[in-house]
Every structure is written in C-alpha cells, then in structure tokens.
Amino acid sequence: MVIRPILATLRRHKLTAGLLVLEIALTCAIVCNAVFLIGQRLQRMDMPSGVAEHELLQIELSDVMPVVNPYARAEEDLAVLRQVPGVQSVGITNQLPFGGSSSNANIRRDPAQRDPSFSAGTYFGENLPQTFGARLVAGRQLRPEEYVNADIVMKALGEGDMQALPKVALVTQAMADRLWPGQNxxxxxxxxxxxxxxxVVGVLATLVRANPYDPATAQLSMVMPLRMGVADQSYVIRTRPQDRQRVLAAALAALKQVNPQRVVSASRSFDEIRQRYFQDDRAMAGILVGVIAALLTVTALGIVGLASFWVAQRRRTIGVRRALGATRADILRYFQTENFLLATAGIVLGMVLAYGLNLYLMAHYELPSLPAAYLPAGALVLWLLGQLAVLGPALRAAGVPPVVATRSV
Incomplete structure (x- = not known):
C-alpha cells in the first residue's frame, strides 16, 4: 500500500481529519488516566485489613444516664458477652479498621527528635489482637497486668508520673520496617x-488504620495496653461466619437485659463496615467506567460516520480504481490504512495530553505518576477500536461494483 496518495487525500480534508485526530487524542488522554484512576481505586478497595473480616461483629452502646464506674460496666458487659453461645472472643476497642473515625499518634524513634517520623494509627482496648484475629509474627501478645486505665494515664500525665503510663506496645511489621529497617x-x-x-514486645503482620487515606501509610499501626473509661463503648465480637447473625441478635439481647436503658448506636458485621467505607470508591470506579465506555462509543461512532461519509464521497474514485484492477482487498486496505494513520496521529497527541493531564492530577489531587505501561495499552485499544469501527464502511466500499461506481456521477 502506497502511503503518499492517502496523505494527499487527507491534506484535502484537513479540518475533518484534524477534528477526528483531536477526538482520538482527547479520548486517549482521558481513557489512560481514567483507567489509571480505576486501578488506584481498586487497589485501595483491595487493601488488606489484617483482621478476620468475615468473623467480626461490632456493637456500639451509649448510656443515657451517667455511669459511675465505666470500667466496671465494661467488665460486666465483657463477661455477659463471653457467655453468649457462639462467641469465640470479645474485646473493647476505640476504633476499627475502615471504621472512619481514627485515633493517631505522632511517632518518634528518639525522645529528642524535633519532628515526628510519621503518624501511626493507635488502637487501644482489651483483648484486641486476639479478637481481631491479627497474626502475631514476632514476640508476644499484651498481658492483662500491662493494661492501664485511661483516667490513670491522664492523671499521670498531668502530674508527670511516668511510672503510671503504659510500658509496652505491639506494632505492625510495616511500622517496624519504617522505624528500624532490617533490624529486630x-x-x-x-x-x-x-x-x-x-x-515493642510483639509485631503484627498487618493491621490497617481506621481511616487509611494513603495505601503507603495504611499499615502504620500500633496497639497499646490502655483501657477506655467512657460511657459509650464499642465492643468487637469474634464468631464463626455462619453464626454472625444469630450471635449478634443474642449479644444485643444479653446487653439489653443487663441495662435496658442503653441505646444501641450501631450493630453490624465487619463486612458491612468495609463495604460502607469503600462505597465512594466503588461509585467513583463505576462513574469512570461509564465515562470510558461513553468516550470509546463516541469515538467509534465518529470514525464510522467519517468513514461512511468518505466512502459515499469517493464512490467514483473507488469505481475507477476497481476498473483499473484494484481488488476488494486493496480498497479495504486503503481505508484501514487511512484510519490507522489518523488514529496514530491522535494517539501520539493523546499520549502528550495524557501526560499533561496526569501532571495536573498529581499537582492538585496528590496522585502518583501515570505508569508508562498505560500509554501503549491505551494506544493498542484505540488502534483496535479504529480498525473495528472503519471495517463496516470499508467493506461497503470494497463491495461497490466498478460499473455502478463509474455511473454514479
């Protein structure tokens, strides 16, 4: 196939060809970045929690009347929940992975360090790692005698009594690697x-933060031996997946029996917690999929429309070529080559626009740079789309008999 006649023809239709090239370029730029954003959302939604997700339940209670001794109330609730048939483990927590509301602490390796190394999610409550099902990869679990009541901690901080503060903690492997890379x-x-x-007395394989915005810092978490002394308590229960609904109903009934005046502010499975936390990410991914589908459809229709217009406009030229010995395959190849050249020009421009759009997103939305692999992948999709879109008009052009074509003027 000689390229020069095709280029000469396109030069006579600069505006039309230019608009199609621009449409393909914009589609390439938007689709590449949209697919990248979808990948980021899917990666975020697939973030490991480090807990036994399908075995956990949460019950949040609020007391209407003032509680004289919240620690005694919590111990009473824990004892009642342990007696519920099907409950394997129960604990109190200040937060849950993907729970949204988060507690964090600035972490330092050295007390004289001016600026903290990073911020870490801080879990505290009783029997947490065991109830969560968090896997211990080194060291030991927290011991009952190591727990300290929160009111004692607040009093000690005010009086400068460091001896009354918690002495130990569990950290995640990611946090240990960040603080002491390659060391025990x-x-x-x-x-x-x-x-x-x-x-540090123990290392957990993973335990995601309650509100992990950035996957790079999502696993920077620690567990402290601190008991919560508040009227509103959050209990986490571990049971078998098939027993969750029955255990949840029985646990609520048992707690209501202890104190009917308390209000249940939340009762749900961890699956529900995770689903709710990532609902915006799923919605965004769905919207982006719709945008990609719409752009590809509009681009394909534009290619079909332009090719059909050019076939109708060039019927006499096609007839002359057929009369001079051009085969159907030659006519088909001509239109496919012409479309390939237009698509290539649009893709080259689109790659530049895709890179520029990614720079804008990096500057304003703190996204990572677009991996180079997305550009050739997007180019391949648009090349295939262009060839498929032009195939119908090209086949109609190849099927025009020479005599009919030459008499059409």
Whole structure:
C-alpha cells in the first residue's frame, strides 16, 4: 500500500481529519488516566485489613444516664458477652479498621527528635489482637497486668508520673520496617510523645488504620495496653461466619437485659463496615467506567460516520480504481490504512495530553505518576477500536461494483 496518495487525500480534508485526530487524542488522554484512576481505586478497595473480616461483629452502646464506674460496666458487659453461645472472643476497642473515625499518634524513634517520623494509627482496648484475629509474627501478645486505665494515664500525665503510663506496645511489621529497617524491633522503644516511650514486645503482620487515606501509610499501626473509661463503648465480637447473625441478635439481647436503658448506636458485621467505607470508591470506579465506555462509543461512532461519509464521497474514485484492477482487498486496505494513520496521529497527541493531564492530577489531587505501561495499552485499544469501527464502511466500499461506481456521477 502506497502511503503518499492517502496523505494527499487527507491534506484535502484537513479540518475533518484534524477534528477526528483531536477526538482520538482527547479520548486517549482521558481513557489512560481514567483507567489509571480505576486501578488506584481498586487497589485501595483491595487493601488488606489484617483482621478476620468475615468473623467480626461490632456493637456500639451509649448510656443515657451517667455511669459511675465505666470500667466496671465494661467488665460486666465483657463477661455477659463471653457467655453468649457462639462467641469465640470479645474485646473493647476505640476504633476499627475502615471504621472512619481514627485515633493517631505522632511517632518518634528518639525522645529528642524535633519532628515526628510519621503518624501511626493507635488502637487501644482489651483483648484486641486476639479478637481481631491479627497474626502475631514476632514476640508476644499484651498481658492483662500491662493494661492501664485511661483516667490513670491522664492523671499521670498531668502530674508527670511516668511510672503510671503504659510500658509496652505491639506494632505492625510495616511500622517496624519504617522505624528500624532490617533490624529486630523487639525490645526497642517507640515514643508517642517525647515523654512517653513504649517497648515493642510483639509485631503484627498487618493491621490497617481506621481511616487509611494513603495505601503507603495504611499499615502504620500500633496497639497499646490502655483501657477506655467512657460511657459509650464499642465492643468487637469474634464468631464463626455462619453464626454472625444469630450471635449478634443474642449479644444485643444479653446487653439489653443487663441495662435496658442503653441505646444501641450501631450493630453490624465487619463486612458491612468495609463495604460502607469503600462505597465512594466503588461509585467513583463505576462513574469512570461509564465515562470510558461513553468516550470509546463516541469515538467509534465518529470514525464510522467519517468513514461512511468518505466512502459515499469517493464512490467514483473507488469505481475507477476497481476498473483499473484494484481488488476488494486493496480498497479495504486503503481505508484501514487511512484510519490507522489518523488514529496514530491522535494517539501520539493523546499520549502528550495524557501526560499533561496526569501532571495536573498529581499537582492538585496528590496522585502518583501515570505508569508508562498505560500509554501503549491505551494506544493498542484505540488502534483496535479504529480498525473495528472503519471495517463496516470499508467493506461497503470494497463491495461497490466498478460499473455502478463509474455511473454514479
């Protein structure tokens, strides 16, 4: 196939060809970045939690009347929940993975460090790692005698009594690697304030933060031996997946029997918690899929329309070529080559626009840079789309008999 006649023809239709090239370029730029954004959303939604997701339940209670001793109330509730048939483990927590509301602490390796190394999610409550099902990869779990009541901690901080503060903590593997890369973290001290240092006694494989915005920092978490002394309590229950609904109903009934005046502010499975947390990501991914489908459809229709217009406009030229010995395959190849050249020009321009759009998104929305693999993948999709879209008009052009074509003028 000689390219020069095709280029000469396109030069006579600069405006039409230019508009199609621009349409393909914009589609390439938007589709590449949209697919990248979908990938980011899917990666975020697939973030590991580090807990036994299909075995966990949460019950949040609020007391209408003032509670004289919230610690005694919590111990009573825990004892009642442990007696519910099907309950394997129960604990109190200040937050849950993907729970939204988060508690965090600035982390230092050295008390004299001016700026913190990073911020870590801080879990505290009783029997948490065991109830969560978080996997311990080094060291040991927190012991009952290591737990300290929150009111004692607040009083100690006010009086400067460091001896009354918690002494130990569990950290995730990601947090240990960030603080002491390539070293054994057990026995090392991590500082949550310049005055409060906690000795690492155990390392958890993973435990995601309650509100993990960034996958790069999502696993920076720690568990402290601190008991919550508040009227509103959040209980987490571990049971078999098939028993969740029955256990949840029985646990609510047991707690209501202890104190009917309390209000249940939330009762749900962890699956529901995760689904609710990522609902915006799913919606965004769906919208982007719709945008991609619409753009590809509009681009394909534009290619079909332009090719059909050119076939109708060139019927006499096609007839002359057929009369001079051009085969149907030659006519088909001509239109496919012409479309390939237009698509290539649009793709080249689209790659430049895709890179520029990604720079804008990086500057304003803190997205990572667009991987280079997305550009050739997008180019391949648009090339295939262009060839499929032009195939129908090209087949009609190839099927025009020479005599009919030459008499059509």
């Amino acid at each position: 973290p057990l026995g090392r001290i991590v500082y949550v304030t310049p005055q409060v240092g906690l000795r």
